[in-house]
Amino acid sequence: MPELLTQDQIDQISSSYLLLPGFLSTEETAKLLQRSKQLISEFPLETHPRTKFTTGDDNHVGDDYFLTSGDKIRFFLEEDAVDKDGRLNREKEKAVNKIGHALHELDPLFRKVTLENPKVQAVACDIAMHVDPVALQSMVICKQPEIGGEVGEHNDSYYTDPPSALGFWFALEQCTPLNGALSFLPGSHLTTPITKRFIRLPEGGTGFEKIVPPEVEAQAAESSKGKYILEACSPGDLVLIHGSVLHKSERNTSSHTRFAYTFHMIESPPRALYDAKNWLQPTPSMPFSHVLNEPNLKLINPALA
Ligand SMILES: O=C(O)CCC(=O)C(=O)O
Incomplete structure (x- = not known):
């Protein structure tokens, strides 16, 4: 018997993604938002290398500040917040694109909702x-x-062979069509193969490595032309994202x-098997963080395998 999700909800993940309204309490959500803002206001700009974060195919971030951030809490700037001389054109609080990538280990509040959260554990077991x-x-x-x-x-499944990613995405504020709510291409995980992976390049930096022949890439491009669904969300909502679904x-x-x-x-x-080329690698001081105290010996959900 599922602990937290209904069977319908579990089945919905296998059709792309699942929105769980009000997964975090109002208080939990407010604390995470406040903590995020506090982290931004406290990080020292003087020593920051002005690393920006963008997701274009040819223009991906890959400096040392980014590459060594898998086990740290670091701050990446919006492309349009930094001028050509590396000066911010607005206050720091309005310039940070994202904070990453080890909040779940290093920050007590984020740790609590990620690794020490019975509801997250129940979702993992149910799915x-x-x-x-x-x-x-x-x-x-x-x-x-x-x-x-x-x-x-x-899609997010670029870490392991076989692909195994499941995204947990929590709205901390109202997400609308105007402020960049997520949108999804339902069913794309069944029609669009994983075509590339995001890796640490041998010559330095990061980039995408193609992992399928050109004809499969062309077929993937064709099948990604469907109609995206935009999901407006409220603070505290959780969206679970199948690792192969386009979003x-x-x-x-x-x-x-x-x-x-x-x-x-x-x-x-x-x-x-964890991809040895992936930009993010476990480190001796921070091996990957287990979510469950005991392995989940339930039959793996065949729809998701
Ligand atoms: O929050 C966003 O805008 C994008 C998040 C996303 O695509 C991801 O986490 O895979």
């Missing part, structure tokens, strides 16, 4: 997609007013921020 789920790449995405960058169409968010053109907290859950070895 039964992972035997020993681990959390990684936690981020607060800020979508700053007027300049909050788009996140281009992508994106547009630039924030409104005068309001759109803070959200997200992390990815994947299967741990030996059931899934």
Whole structure:
């Protein structure tokens, strides 16, 4: 018997994504939002390398500040908040694109909602997609007013073989069509293969490596032409995102921020092989973070396998 989700909800994940309204309490949500703002206001700009975050295919961030951020809490700036001389053209509080990538381990409040949250554990058990789920790449995405960058169409399953990612995405503020709410292409996980992975390049930096022949890439491009569904969300809502489903968010053109907290859950070895080329690698001081105290020995959900 599922602990928290209904069977219908579990089945819905296998058709792309599932919105769970009010998953976090008002108080939990307000604390996470307040903490995010506090982290931004406290980080020292003087020593910051002005690393920006964008998601274009040819223009991906890859400096040392980014590459060594998997086990730290670091701050990445909006592209349009930094001028050509590296000066911010607005206050720091309105310039940060995202905070990442180890909030789930290092910050007590984010840790509590991620690794020490009985509801997250119950969801992981109910969905039964992972035997020993681990959390990684936690981020607060800020979508700053007027300049909050788009996140281009992508899927998240670029960590393991076989693919095993499940995205947990929590709205910390109202998400609307104008401030960059998420949108999804339902069913794309069945028709659109994972075509590329985001890796650490041998020559330095990061980039995408194609993992399918050109004809499969062309077929994937064709099947991604469907109609996206935009999901407006309220603070505290959780969206669970199947790792192979295409999703994106547009630039924030409104005068309001759109803070959200997200992390990815994947299967741990030996059931899934972690990609040695992935930009994010476990470190001795921070191996991947287990979500459950005991492995989930339920039959893996065949619809998600
Ligand atoms: O929050 C967003 O705008 C995008 C998040 C996303 O696509 C992801 O976490 O995979």
